[in-house]
Amino acid sequence: MAQYTRVSGSVGLITLQSPPVNALSAAVRQGIVDLMQRALSEPEVKSVVICGQNGIFCGGADIKEFGGQMSGPPLIPMIHAIEAASKPVVAAIEGIALGGGLELALGCHYRIAHSKARVGLPEVTLGLLPGAGGSQRLPRLIGVPAALDLITTGRHVTAAEALKFGLVDQITDHNTVNVAVKFAQRVADQPLDARRISTHPCLCPSDVAVLFEEVMQRVRRTARGAIAPIACVQAVRAAATLPYNQGMERERELMATLFTSGQARALQYFFFAQRAVGRWSMPSGARWDTSKPRPVHKAAVIGLGTMGRGITVALAQAGFSVVAVETQEKQLMEAKQAISGMLERGAKRRGVAPALDKINYGRNIQSVADVDLVIEAVFEDMALKKKVFQQLSAVCKPSTFLCSNTSGLDIDQLACQTRNPELVVGMHFFAPAHVMKLLEVVYGPKSSPLAVATAMQLGKKIGKVSVAVGNCRGFVGNRMLKPYLEQALFLLEEGATPEFVDQVLEEFGFAMGVFRMSDLSGLDVGWKVRLADGLAMPDPTMGQPTRLRQGRRYSPLGDLLCEQGRFGQKTGRGWYQYDKPGSQVAKPDPWLHSFLDEYRARHALVAHRIDHQEVLERCLYSMINEGFRILEDGIAAGPEDIDVIYVFGYSWPRHRGGPMFYAATVGLNKVLERLEHYYQAHPDVPSLQPCHLLRKLVASGSPPIQKWREVIKKVRSQL
Numbered sequence: 121m122a123q124y125t126r127v128s129g130s131v132g133l134i135t136l137q138s139p140p141v142n143a144l145s146a147a148v149r150q151g152i153v154d155l156m157q158r159a160l161s162e163p164e165v166k167s168v169v170i171c172g173q174n175g176i177f178c179g180g181a182d183i184k185e186f187g188g189q190m191s192g193p194p195l196i197p198m199i200h201a202i203e204a205a206s207k208p209v210v211a212a213i214e215g216i217a218l219g220g221g222l223e224l225a226l227g228c229h230y231r232i233a234h235s236k237a238r239v240g241l242p243e244v245t246l247g248l249l250p251g252a253g254g255s256q257r258l259p260r261l262i263g264v265p266a267a268l269d270l271i272t273t274g275r276h277v278t279a280a281e282a283l284k285f286g287l288v289d290q291i292t293d294h295n296t297v298n299v300a301v302k303f304a305q306r307v308a309d310q311p312l313d314a315r316r317i318s319t320h321p322c323l324c325p326s327d328v329a330v331l332f333e334e335v336m337q338r339v340r341r342t343a344r345g346a347i348a349p350i351a352c353v354q355a356v357r358a359a360a361t362l363p364y365n366q367g368m369e370r371e372r373e374l375m376a377t378l379f380t381s382g383q384a385r386a387l388q389y390f391f392f393a394q395r396a397v398g399r400w401s402m403p404s405g406a407r408w409d410t411s412k413p414r415p416v417h418k419a420a421v422i423g424l425g426t427m428g429r430g431i432t433v434a435l436a437q438a439g440f441s442v443v444a445v446e447t448q449e450k451q452l453m454e455a456k457q458a459i460s461g462m463l464e465r466g467a468k469r470r471g472v473a474p475a476l477d478k479i480n481y482g483r484n485i486q487s488v489a490d491v492d493l494v495i496e497a498v499f500e501d502m503a504l505k506k507k508v509f510q511q512l513s514a515v516c517k518p519s520t521f522l523c524s525n526t527s528g529l530d531i532d533q534l535a536c537q538t539r540n541p542e543l544v545v546g547m548h549f550f551a552p553a554h555v556m557k558l559l560e561v562v563y564g565p566k567s568s569p570l571a572v573a574t575a576m577q578l579g580k581k582i583g584k585v586s587v588a589v590g591n592c593r594g595f596v597g598n599r600m601l602k603p604y605l606e607q608a609l610f611l612l613e614e615g616a617t618p619e620f621v622d623q624v625l626e627e628f629g630f631a632m633g634v635f636r637m638s639d640l641s642g643l644d645v646g647w648k649v650r651l652a653d654g655l656a657m658p659d660p661t662m663g664q665p666t667r668l669r670q671g672r673r674y675s676p677l678g679d680l681l682c683e684q685g686r687f688g689q690k691t692g693r694g695w696y697q698y699d700k701p702g703s704q705v706a707k708p709d710p711w712l713h714s715f716l717d718e719y720r721a722r723h724a725l726v727a728h729r730i731d732h733q734e735v736l737e738r739c740l741y742s743m744i745n746e747g748f749r750i751l752e753d754g755i756a757a758g759p760e761d762i763d764v765i766y767v768f769g770y771s772w773p774r775h776r777g778g779p780m781f782y783a784a785t786v787g788l789n790k791v792l793e794r795l796e797h798y799y800q801a802h803p804d805v806p807s808l809q810p811c812h813l814l815r816k817l818v819a820s821g822s823p824p825i826q827k828w829r830e831v832i833k834k835v836r837s838q839l
């Protein structure tokens with residue numbers, strides 16, 4: 121929808137009206153077409169201003185329409201008609217002008233932006249390119265290098281940066297619509313030819329071919345298999361090398377390919393999944409919209425190791441007062457220095473003052489007495505964490521929320537140490553905690569909706585995508601990682617090498633294969649957990665064979681490496697070898713290959729040829745199967761929660777939507793059939809046994825992912 125008013129006698133004001141972001145739905149496009157015609161036909165009207173209601177210009181094409189049949193006037197001719205208009209058209213940009221919204225503004229003859237507005241062409245993040253002329257007009261307006269930057273990254277730029285680029289003509293701190301109306305009056309009788317961007321030559325640097333080559337190489341390297349960034353470069357290249365009309369034709373062809381690709385569908389699903397996780401619910405029926413958070417002004421972090429430092433930085437940067445506690449003097453001094461460095465570097469990047477004064481350091485837990493919320497980030501040891509929670513419960517005011525950054529321990533056991541177990545939740549950050557977007561907010565059986573709502577809101581305030589999940593070993597992310605890691609080890613036992621498994625997973629789109637990732641995080645981390653669980657050391661009195669523990673297949677390969685002091689990158693040896701401890705350049709290690717040969721010989725394992733398909737299916741489908749179990753158990757409310765966790769926390773390639781969306785893409789019956797096949801071949805590996813929910817979904821005709829919740833509800837009610 122759009123509204124028309126005549127202002128100051130001679131200006132036709134068109135206001136886009138489609139809450140919440142004035143997306144260009146069919147109705148809005150129809151409104152613009154009709155009202156432009158009206159403005160052009162009224163002789164008193166000398167110029168036109170286009171703005172959006174509620175201080176938001178336009179969030180672009182309506183993404184919800186992409187899934188169905190497109191109706192209403194198409195965007196491209198609508199923008200062409202605006203550009204071709206005989207009266208000046210001014211875009212009054214408040215809030216945002218993104219994607220099709222900015223393309224609409226580029227079709228106008230002038231652009232006035234509020235100083236707080238942000239603009240950008242984020243289509244690439246949805247698996248698309250700016251397909252309403254944006255890939256052709258932007259380089260003509262701001263030059264090829266800047267256009268390539270904006271279009272291939274999709275980043276939003278501030279009004280000040282936009283002015284520097286020449287993307288907007290003026291910025292204002294005042295009422296943008298009023299300023300635009302006055303501007304429109306001033307330019308009412310100015311000639312328009314030079315203002316039609318499509319008629320401009322494309323501004324190219326002299327070495328433009330080299331530039332395109334370099335950008336294409338960079339994009340291919342970082343795209344991890346995503347096709348949209350490559351198409352974006354191709355579209356801008358068309359702008360630089362072809363006349364406008366031919367460039368538009370190329371834009372249309374590239375857009376058509378992207379639009380129907382599985383990647384665009386996955387990325388658009390993921391866009392809505394990110395928003396869906398904010399609408400959390402708990403099995404008790406408590407929900408985001410009926411649970412009010414309590415404001416947090418002052419927080420504390422206990423334990424200033426790697427995680428505690430990152431969490432402190434994240435809180436301080438978001439403006440919270442933080443009490444940072446570390447009982448070891450040496451560790452405290454090191455942490456202070458590290459945190460200050462992180463804050464200073466971050467502030468320099470963002471051009472603001474470092475939030476050093478937000479933090480008070482202390483060695484005594486008593487110093488957290490008056491805080492609203494505490495995040496415990498001590499070593500991952502249940503006995504130690506229990507002690508800390510007992511102390512916190514005694515020291516803090518009764519209303520303080522007590523949170524643990526555990527990556528998988530039982531939240532309920534911690535809650536039981538406190539006076540108010542309903543105020544205890546998990547806040548599982550991912551390293552580095554001030555950078556990684558993901559936060560798992562873990563509720564135990566006693567956690568109150570108030571505590572969950574407060575942790576979710578705090579997560580949002582510090583810039584995280586927070587996902588509420590139930591309490592179980594490893595929560596969602598690490599629980600699903602277990603079968604994935606396990607399969608990778610079994611594949612080594614059966615004949616694969618770490619390099620091959622990693623190559624397959626990296627070709628799939630993971631930033632790092634499973635073995636490179638283990639080397640980076642440190643092999644000793646999992647080893648300590650397995651030792652604590654009694655898994656890493658077979659009990660000789662029980663007579664358990666080395667490759668069978670607690671009644672199921674077990675690979676001791678990781679333990680054997682740790683016993684040799686091979687902890688990964690930090691020791692210069694792990695699944696790979698490194699030039700020196702701490703180096704990041706992984707090289708295949710002949711020692712490891714002989715070690716695997718000897719291991720196989722010792723256990724009478726005959727190496728067989730393992731192909732790409734087997735690596736992918738066994739690693740990914742076992743993980744996906746665990747995802748279905750998690751849904752069945754009610755640990756995650758829906759597939760979106762799992763997918764968001766995996767993309768933001770575990771480098772799952774975003775253009776594949778997340779593990780559960782990927783399962784839907786592959787076809788649930790295929791996932792089921794392959795799991796059955798592998799389970800038959802490996803009956804001692806329970807993680808390969810297809811779970812009940814997966815069978816139920818297949819039996820229900822494999823409904824689209826948006827309908828899974830209905831089947832999940834039925835399955836849970838039968839349990």
Ligand SMILES: CCC[C@H](O)CC(=O)SCCNC(=O)CCNC(=O)[C@H](O)C(C)(C)COP(=O)([O-])OP(=O)([O-])OC[C@H]1O[C@@H](n2cnc3c(N)ncnc32)[C@H](O)[C@@H]1OP(=O)([O-])[O-]
Pocket residue numbers: 140141143179180181182183184195216218219220221223242243246248249250251252254392395396
């Ligand atoms: C031929 C076509 C060519 C063209 O080049 C293609 C495009 O333009 S592609 C488009 C290029 N444009 C983009 O990529 C911009 C995508 N949007 C964004 O980046 C952010 O939403 C924005 C920055 C605008 C606001 O952030 P914020 O303040 O944190 O708020 P929020 O994020 O929570 O959103 C609030 C609500 O608005 C909803 N919604 C938002 N946008 C759209 C949309 N375009 N459509 C439909 N709905 C949209 C969103 O789902 C949410 O709904 P709900 O039911 O309440 O969950």
